[in-house]
Amino acid sequence: MRRGWLGFAALGLLTLGIGGAVAAEKEGVYKERETLMKGFGKQMTIVKGVVAENKGTLTDAEAAAKEIAARADHIPSVFPQGTNQGESEALPVIWQQWDEFEAKARNMQSLAAKLASAAGSGDKQATLAAFGELGKNGCGGCHETFRKKKSS
Ligand code: HEC
Numbered sequence: 001m002r003r004g005w006l007g008f009a010a011l012g013l014l015t016l017g018i019g020g021a022v023a024a025e026k027e028g029v030y031k032e033r034e035t036l037m038k039g040f041g042k043q044m045t046i047v048k049g050v051v052a053e054n055k056g057t058l059t060d061a062e063a064a065a066k067e068i069a070a071r072a073d074h075i076p077s078v079f080p081q082g083t084n085q086g087e088s089e090a091l092p093v094i095w096q097q098w099d100e101f102e103a104k105a106r107n108m109q110s111l112a113a114k115l116a117s118a119a120g121s122g123d124k125q126a127t128l129a130a131f132g133e134l135g136k137n138g139c140g141g142c143h144e145t146f147r148k149k150k151s152s
Pocket residue numbers: 033034037038040041044068075083084087088089090091101102104105108134138139140142143146147148
């Protein structure tokens with residue numbers, strides 16, 4: 001009888017331990033995700049400064065776009081299955097349509113590469129157009145389907 005209870009308590013502790021480890025791991029991945037996405041936001045702000053606010057140069061825009069393209073590959077790895085807990089705005093449809101989610105990341109990457117070459121060519125109008133395209137269809141193309149709408 002006593003032994004039974006002890007076993008039960010031990011099992012409880014073990015479960016708690018595993019739960020805690022999973023929670024910690026998730027926290028880590030949420031943080032990585034936030035850092036990645038906020039980094040994209042920062043690069044986009046740099047490009048916007050160049051094309052719309054007369055801040056910085058096309059070379060800055062090119063570097064920012066290259067940075068986005070280079071990091072796009074990391075998107076799938078910061079979305080392990082089921083990590084849409086708490087304040088996360090990730091929608092469960094990500095894991096139901098994983099191929100589509102990855103395709104959106106690749107599409108964003110190629111639009112970022114196009115933006116980089118437009119900026120590299122020194123054509124400001126083309127850079128502005130490519131920036132709009134990346135924001136709308138690259139970032140927006142994924143957020144639209146896979147991220148909770150704000151303030152709804
Ligand atoms: C393949 C899908 C996908 C692409 C492409 C994508 N995002 Fe996101 N993004 C998400 C999802 C999903 C979330 C919500 C994550 C969460 O809350 O857990 C998000 C969240 C964000 C956030 C909020 C981060 C936070 O935690 O505060 C910013 C900012 C952001 N994205 C910017 C961008 C920008 C800029 C681009 C394009 C350069 C981009 N994203 C491309 C899927 C994507």
